[in-house]
Amino acid sequence: MSAMTVQKSAQSDPADDDAAATQPRGHGRRGLATTLASHGILTVASLIALFPIAWLLFLSLGPDKDDYLHPGRIWDKMTFDNYSFVLQHTNFFDWMKSSLIVSLGTTVIGVMVAATTGYAVSRMRFPGYRKFMWVLLVTQMFPIAVLIVPMYQILSDLQLIDNYLGLILVYCSTAVPYCAWLLKGYFDTIPFEIDEAGRVDGLTPFGTFARLILPLAKPGLAVAAFYSFITAFGEVAFASTFMLSDTKYTFAVGLQSFVSEHDAQRNLMAATAVLVAIPVSAFFYLVQKNLVAGLTAGGTKG
Amino acid sequence: MTVAIDRATGKRRGEPGQRPGRLDRLKHAYQKYWYAYAMIAPVVVVLGGLVLYPLVRGLYLTLTDANSLNSARTIGVNHIDATYKFIGFDNYADILWGDTAYDRFWAHFIWTIVWTALCVALHYCIGLGLALLLNQKLRGRTFYRLILVLPWAVPTFVTVFGWRFMLADGGIINTMLDAVHLPSPLWLEDTFWQRFAAIMVNTWCGVPFMMVSLLGGLQSIDSTLYEAAEMDGASAWQQFRYVTLPGLRSVSSTVVLLGIIWTFNQFAVIFLLFGNTAPDAQILVTWAYYLGFGQQPRDFAQSAAYGMLLLAILIVFTSFYRRWLNRNDQQLAI
Numbered sequence: 001m002s003a004m005t006v007q008k009s010a011q012s013d014p015a016d017d018d019a020a021a022t023q024p025r026g027h028g029r030r031g032l033a034t035t036l037a038s039h040g041i042l043t044v045a046s047l048i049a050l051f052p053i054a055w056l057l058f059l060s061l062g063p064d065k066d067d068y069l070h071p072g073r074i075w076d077k078m079t080f081d082n083y084s085f086v087l088q089h090t091n092f093f094d095w096m097k098s099s100l101i102v103s104l105g106t107t108v109i110g111v112m113v114a115a116t117t118g119y120a121v122s123r124m125r126f127p128g129y130r131k132f133m134w135v136l137l138v139t140q141m142f143p144i145a146v147l148i149v150p151m152y153q154i155l156s157d158l159q160l161i162d163n164y165l166g167l168i169l170v171y172c173s174t175a176v177p178y179c180a181w182l183l184k185g186y187f188d189t190i191p192f193e194i195d196e197a198g199r200v201d202g203l204t205p206f207g208t209f210a211r212l213i214l215p216l217a218k219p220g221l222a223v224a225a226f227y228s229f230i231t232a233f234g235e236v237a238f239a240s241t242f243m244l245s246d247t248k249y250t251f252a253v254g255l256q257s258f259v260s261e262h263d264a265q266r267n268l269m270a271a272t273a274v275l276v277a278i279p280v281s282a283f284f285y286l287v288q289k290n291l292v293a294g295l296t297a298g299g300t301k302g
Numbered sequence: 303m304t305v306a307i308d309r310a311t312g313k314r315r316g317e318p319g320q321r322p323g324r325l326d327r328l329k330h331a332y333q334k335y336w337y338a339y340a341m342i343a344p345v346v347v348v349l350g351g352l353v354l355y356p357l358v359r360g361l362y363l364t365l366t367d368a369n370s371l372n373s374a375r376t377i378g379v380n381h382i383d384a385t386y387k388f389i390g391f392d393n394y395a396d397i398l399w400g401d402t403a404y405d406r407f408w409a410h411f412i413w414t415i416v417w418t419a420l421c422v423a424l425h426y427c428i429g430l431g432l433a434l435l436l437n438q439k440l441r442g443r444t445f446y447r448l449i450l451v452l453p454w455a456v457p458t459f460v461t462v463f464g465w466r467f468m469l470a471d472g473g474i475i476n477t478m479l480d481a482v483h484l485p486s487p488l489w490l491e492d493t494f495w496q497r498f499a500a501i502m503v504n505t506w507c508g509v510p511f512m513m514v515s516l517l518g519g520l521q522s523i524d525s526t527l528y529e530a531a532e533m534d535g536a537s538a539w540q541q542f543r544y545v546t547l548p549g550l551r552s553v554s555s556t557v558v559l560l561g562i563i564w565t566f567n568q569f570a571v572i573f574l575l576f577g578n579t580a581p582d583a584q585i586l587v588t589w590a591y592y593l594g595f596g597q598q599p600r601d602f603a604q605s606a607a608y609g610m611l612l613l614a615i616l617i618v619f620t621s622f623y624r625r626w627l628n629r630n631d632q633q634l635a636i
Contacts, residue, residue, distance in 0.1 A: 038435050045432055046449040048506070053456055055474060056464035069472040113344040120341035127331065132342065139353055141563040141616045145590035145609035147353070149602045150360035152594075153373065173352040180345055205337045234457040236570045241595050252459040256574070266467065273460045284455035285448070288514075 053277070060270035068266055082271035092272065094247040095254035098164065099233055102250055105168040106232040107225045110175035111183075115221065118183025119209050123195060139177040144237045147173060155242060162244040170238050175228040182227060186220025187213065226287050233280065251276050364393050364607040370600035386603070393607040406589075407608075414566065414585040417501065421568075422561045424505045426554075429512025434546075436513070437520045447517075454510035462574040465503045466490070469575075496576060496583040504571045508564075512557055519553030520546065555627055563616060586612055 059067060062074035063081050086092050120126075121133060151170055152161070160166030190213060198208035214221075233251070240253045249257065255276070258269040366386045374384040397407050432450060436443050453461060468474050469489040476486035487495040523546065531541045572580075572588045578596050586608060594605025 035440070038438060038440055042432070042435055042440075042443075042446045042450075046446055049450050049452050049510070052461055052464040052468060052506070053452060055468060056460070059467055068467040068470065068474075071474060113348055116341040117345040120338045124335070124338040124341075126335040126338040132346075135349065136345075137620070138617060139349065141567065141613070141620065142353070143567045143587045143590070143609060143612040143616070144569055145587050145594070145605060146360060146613045147356050147609070148591065149594050149606040149609065150356035150363060153363075153602075154356055154359065157374075169352060172348060173356075176345055176348045176352075205341075209341075230457070234459055234570070236459055236573060237591060252457070252570075255459060255463065269463060270467070273463050277456045277460045280457055281452070281455040288451060288455070 056270055056277075057274055060267065060274045062267055065265050065267050068270070082267045083275065086268055086271045086275065090268065090272070091247055091249070091254065092275070095249050095251050098243070098248050099250040099252075101164050102167050102171065102239075103229045103232040105164065106171040106175050107229045109168065109172050110179045110228040111221055111225050113172075114176050114179035114183055114224065115214070115217075116209065117180045119187050119213060121180070122184045122187035123192070124205075136177045136180055139174070140181070142174070148237060148241060151238070152241065161242055162248060164248070167239060167242055167250075170242065171228075171232045171235065175232065178231070179224040179228055182224045183217070183220055186217055186223070189220075190216055223287065226283075230280070230284070360606045361610060363603055364610055365390055366603050367392075368602040370598070370602065373602060393603050394611070397604065397607055397611065407586075409582070410584060410586050410589050413497070413583075414587075417497070417504075417585055418562055418565045420501055421504050421508065421565045422558060424501070425508040425512045425561055425565075426558060428505065428509045430516050430550075432509070432513045433516040433520055434542075436517055447514075451510045451514060453507050454514075458507055458570045459574055461507065462503060462571055465499075465506075466575060469499055490576065490579070493580070493582040496580045500572055500575060500583055503575060504565065504568060507571065508561065512561065515553055515557045516550060519550045523549035559620065559623060562619070566616060567612075 058074065059071065060082055061078045061080070062068070062071070063077055063079050067074055121129065121136075147170075151173075155161050155163075155166045155170070158166070160169070194212055194216070195208050198212045199205075203211065235250075236252045239250045240256065243249055243253055246254070246257060251272075255269060255272055258265045258272070365388055367389050368384070368386040372384065372386040375382055397403060400406075436447055436450075440446075470476075471486075471488055471490070475489070479486045487498075489495045489499045527545050527549070528541060531545050536544065566585075567587050568585070569587050569591065572583065572585060573591070576583055578592060584592060590605050590608035590612065593601045593608065
């Protein structure tokens with residue numbers, strides 16, 4: 001990961017195209033036409049990336065539920081009524097509470113449980129190591145269909161349907177192996193000499209982990225935490241099956257509840273979607289630089 | 303009491319001299335490795351309780367005829383015990399070669415394969431193209447990058463609703479197509495266009511991850527390699543073919559595997575785009591969900607059996623993929 005950031009800063013120094021053209025560097029040498037074409041393609045791609053979100057934002061300002069079919073009329077009657085309605089007269093804050101409880105609960109349990117494992121598989125080779133790594137990889141690819149039926153039965157036996165704890169437990173089945181993988185990648189980037197130094201100074205492996213490595217691994221822990229947070233936050237299938245009362249819906253389920261068989265309050269839905277999207281994407285942008293590095297750490301080291 | 307930090311040598315320390323008895327060896331192994339086992343214990347417990355136990359139970363369920371009418375349930379204060387019975391491999395036989403197996407399983411299977419292949423190919427090619435463009439010295443490339451990761455930043459369940467507004471009959475896409483006198487397909491009703499729309503939306507959602515990962519990979523390629531290639535008079539295409547692509551190999555193999563697994567299991571896009579209105583555009587995952595939770599009575603046994611089949615497909619695929627990578631001297635980064 002550190003290697004990546006160094007490379008990035010090394011290459012992002014502002015370079016004059018003409019100067020670059022005279023330099024014998026493969027990366028920088030291109031003509032005006034290529035530059036224009038690059039800008040053209042990137043602009044088009046950016047528009048495509050931006051448009052659905054911008055459109056959602058625009059539609060959320062139209063007061064009628066069918067405005068999405070004739071968006072031209074929105075210009076004359078733009079209003080924030082949808083937003084105030086959603087905030088005042090729907091279960092928005094209940095959904096927010098559920099989403100936060102479930103996502104944060106998953107995050108905390110996932111990261112706490114996974115941290116020591118990530119360290120162990122990064123530093124130690126024990127009998128069964130390869131099998132254990134394989135199990136961790138396999139649990140990443142469980143389709144929801146594999147677990148959803150037995151989970152449903154187990155949770156209903158335990159009276160945990162429509163219960164935050166039930167959903168958190170279900171999410172932990174994916175978040176824990178996921179975090180362990182991510183953290184292994186991060187611990188691998190911390191020099192082993194630090195462990196050895198700690199050991200020489202008389203720390204036990206647990207002591208080394210807790211006192212030396214864990215503080216160094218804070219960015220990695222943050223990435224793992226963020227990943228499990230957004231995965232739990234955006235999960236749809238389990239949430240819509242296991243949460244039954246509309247005050248316990250997460251956002252992913254609550255958003256669907258605006259569209260029923262008889263009625264579709266699409267204007268309110270758009271407003272809610274925007275209200276959900278803004279904080280999450282803001283949060284995302286804060287950590288995005290570390291995200292991929294965390295996920296494919298090791299891969300980028302070549 | 304030592305702990306094996308064997309990363310440096312990469313191999314386990316054996317005892318070359320005398321071979322002690324089994325009990326001694328166990329004791330020795332315990333003393334040597336108990337730290338490691340203690341550290342992975344929490345995850346083992348969680349995986350055992352939250353993954354293995356449900357999996358075993360699900361496996362048993364696939365061998366029964368459980369549905370929502372004969373499973374244990376509580377209605378009001380009355381508790382009704384489960385009455386489903388063991389029927390062996392009938393569910394699997396029915397799914398794979400029963401009367402209407404083609405319509406139920408194989409049609410969805412083929413569509414799932416097509417869906418996965420097309421989506422991942424599109425993700426990878428578009429992602430690589432954009433990553434290459436962003437890896438140049440270009441004014442405003444940070445800005446482009448920020449915009450281009452937007453589809454990844456916003457939760458899928460939000461963006462898919464945005465797409466539904468746009469794809470609705472009479473929505474903005476059809477209005478624009480109308481304006482330039484192109485036919486306006488029924489995106490959300492006609493099977494072919496449903497599939498087309500699903501691939502389009504999923505591509506839109508999945509490209510940013512590929513783009514950012516591959517960009518990271520591109521930036522970790524040593525720039526002296528390009529200089530050397532230039533000295534040797536390599537064309538741009540040759541540089542791409544012989545420097546860039548090999549340099550990206552390990553990142554590519556990881557993100558492609560992740561992409562395949564995620565796309566194969568992609569639930570949210572199809573479920574939220576169509577709900578239950580598109581039986582022919584369902585991939586196996588959403589179809590299994592429909593069997594178990596989208597219909598009455600709920601067919602738990604068949605749904606679980608689909609789940610097991612899906613898992614089997616993925617495990618077989620991943621094993622071959624890893625073997626293929628190892629044969630080509632590549633390692634999976636994850």
